[in-house]
Amino acid sequence: MREKKVVIDVGDGAAIPDPEDIGLFTAWRISFFGTLAIMAFLVITKPDPYLAILKYLPDGIVITFKVTCASIALALVLGLIAGLGRISKNRFFNLAASTYIEVVRGIPLLVQLFYIYFALGHLVRVPDLVAAIIAMGFCYGAYMGEVFRAGINSIDDGQTEASLSLGFNRSQTMRYVILPQAWRTILPPVGNEFIALLKDTSLVSILAVSDILRRGREFASESFLYFETYTMIALVYLLITLVLSKLLSNMENRLSHYERR
């Protein structure tokens, strides 16, 4: 009789299932299959309006994914630069990165989105989708910067000392010794940021970008079925984030498996 370990995850990140946990009921399964069941029930029992709403959303889902993926790519690049800047010995680089992070983290995301969207509009002619992606990436880059800094700082100083004493210079040390180890620490919070960003893309609907939320609101404004529409929108978002969090926790499991070897 092996005793089962129960892991209760109270963070807002992806729940990490214990490899030995083979119980039938996990929080993730309850949420995921529950969501699917509710969705199926609504669509089958009341196809008008629920099926109609669902049919109205697909191009919005595509836009949401586009914005999420492009923004996260931009945020990762900006985040790496900002994170390295935060631990850099170069005074100017360090100040620039720190100021960027301080400023961006001090302004509500929605306000920044508006600001960047309209400021860009006056400077250059970019399509609304590109403007939204730049704004999201710019804001999330600052949060990513902190994630990278924490990840790099989590590697023991001894590693740097050892690497330097072996004749590597600072940038080689970072590239060949520190970052390859740090990315394991960095991956889970980056995954959380990814999911947070996906949810926050609902804010770009304010900029008239036709994402899931905007499409849903257009449907509701014509049919006056606000309650039903928002029920469906919530379920669709939940389904997407649940699938993503599952993928992320699988990835994390594999990583921790490597570390145990």
Added chain:
Amino acid sequence: MAKKIILTLALFLCVASTAMAQKTIIFAVDATWPPMEFMDSDKQIVGYSIDYMTAAAKAAGFTPVFKNVAWDGIFAGLATGKYDAICSSVSITEKRQETMDFSTPYFKVRQALIVPADSNAKSFEDLKGQKVGAQIGTTGYFAIKAADGVEAKSYDEVGLAMEDLNVGRISAVVCDDPVAANYAMDKYKGSLKIASTIETGEVEFYGIAVKKGNKEVLDLVSKGIEDVAKTPYVQELQQKWIGQ
């Protein structure tokens, strides 16, 4: 002390009784629709509709209270009873009449197509394959959606659509003609112009929307509107806010 309490009570009763004598009707307004209803520099809700309703209230004997509400969700709030009526340039449409009741119409309106000053577009035909914006859930937006080959883009506020048109993200905006006039002749004078008024099939009228079956409020408001419509005050308002 006892005297004080009695005095306060008496005073309260006096105030209460005068308030009781007149029914208060709370109107939801999306104050982003100049010149019909908008916020002036003193953060007061003003405009053609507001003046009209205030006069109608005087005529019919009720107290109007105007509450600023965002357009998206304004009808949902009426259905759940957050306010008694909507006074916000609501066009009377058959679809809307299924879910709410309308007062006597108080304004005749058409849809205008606004384009940049250097554009030659006169109709949806000329805008095939391009983006045209309007406020979400308005008759202007539905007109774009019904048009062939034009990409409809919905905005939370008509001002945002105008700003996007001004910087060139979209090719045109459709909205009610008094609003179009205000933006094209005033705020964006020289950079935007009214290309044409769009035939949406029939002439539209603004009415006050109330919750389905709320006869008491509906009758009061309709009576007020009918009384004001008979007076020369309507021409005065036209001069004051629209100037045509």
